[in-house]
Amino acid sequence: MLALTTAACGGGDQDRGKQEAEPVVTATEAPAFASPTLDAIKRRGRLNCGVHEGLVGFAYTDNRGEWRGFDADFCRALAAAVLGTPDAVRFVPLTSSQRFDALRGGRVDVLWRATSWTLSREISEGVRFAGVNYYDGQGFLVRRSLNLASAAELNGARVCVQRETTSELNAADFFRARGIEYRPVVMANEEAARNAYAREDCDAFSADISALAAARTLLSNPEQHAILPDVISKEALGPAVKRGDESWTSIVRWTLNALMLAEELGVTSDNAGRLARESRDPRIRRLLGVEGDLGSAMGLSNDWAKNAIEATGNYGEIFSRNIGPNSSLDLARGLNAQWNARPGGLIYALPIR
Missing domain, CATH: 3.40.190.10 (Periplasmic binding protein-like II)
Known part of the structure; x- marks a missing residue:
């Protein structure tokens, strides 16, 4: 009886030890969504966008000195999302050897310059890539x-x-x-x-x-x-930002995704305003800022994505106009087709909700 009693007491002590060793999880608040880069852009009233110094179809100046091209339009869309107008952008032409120095030094807020996303660049160049807007090789x-x-x-x-x-x-x-x-x-x-x-x-x-x-x-x-x-x-080309401002990386990433999602949902530069008033599709209503406060949570207006879409069109419109069938390059969509197209591509928008 004494042995059984001792064993029982010992087992109880072990059980209590195990319970006491379990970690205590306490609730913590998520850090505030704040971006020094966004604050600087708002004070300045202009987005500084680094682009190629001259690449037909992607970033080049026309005979009137206006910047045109696939990457240039994404710069305008970002300016519209952040500042409400696609005209609030300053294009900064950069060579391949200048681009990362300009980004690290604050000369540009975003680099949208046919730049490949690689491990070594994120490690050694002090940059973060916000997404892929063109799959190349x-x-x-x-x-x-x-x-x-x-x-x-x-x-x-x-x-x-x-x-x-x-x-x-x-x-x-x-x-x-x-x-x-x-x-x-x-x-x-x-x-x-x-x-x-x-x-x-x-x-x-x-x-x-x-x-x-x-x-x-x-x-x-x-x-x-x-x-x-x-x-x-494999060359995954996309926008790069300076490392250290996660919130700004998110703003660039979600602006790109908004343009991709707009094409998937059939939202264009021409019908975005009407769909904002008439659509019952909750995905479209969230995208265009009719429902939810996702924009204000990022420090933007709730119609940030609608502004971007109306400024330049959705991803498909930007592609077709600059490098697709309505351009001198006449490039096929290929890997840059929507994931649910026939045949399908790699363009897959993350959900905005």
Whole structure:
């Protein structure tokens, strides 16, 4: 009996020890959603947006000096979301070597410049990517007279690439992995690489396929040049912001997602106002700010997304006008089609709720 009593007491002490060892979870408040970058933009009354110094279809100036292009329109949409008007944006043209310094130094609030999202850039460049607005891949532009069927036939070729870009590194990886000899012709920027190719200083020009399509339109005889079928990399292009302002990263991310979701839901620049008044679809009502206070929670107006959509159109409208069938590039949607299209792509908007 004594032994049983002792065992029972011992077991009770162990049970109490286990209960006392369990951690106590206390309720804590979420940190406030505050953005120093947003505050600075509001004081300034203007968004500073870093763009390519000149890439047809993506960011370039027309004959009136107005900025046009796929990336330029996303800058305008962000300005409309944050400040209520797409005109409240200053475009800052940047070379590939300038772009991250300009972002870190505060010269621009966002970099929307056909920039690939990579691990090393988030680690070493002090930036954060807010999303992907174009899925691309690197390829090769060559003269049709060479009768090449694949980049694997470029043994001993001179290949033009841009300095300090993923294109320079990807080309080196491609040829090294296959044991192919090549001679890199490294140029300062896209324009210099294109001009070197046009002068026949190199046999091929390697860059993102979208950039090659743009470059081909500027050559004297575009039909004499072909983009080889090889796609040697995955290039997820999207907006980058300076590391350290999570709230601003969220604002850029959700503005991009709002434009993608608008296309999925059939909201356009023309019908956004009417749908805000008439639609019963709760997804559309939340998107356009008729229901909920998501905008004010971010420090914006509740119709922030509606302002962005009316300023530039939804993702599909921006694509079609600048780089799709209604443009000189005439690029297919491909991977940049909506996830539920036929055939489907990778454009998948996060829910706004």
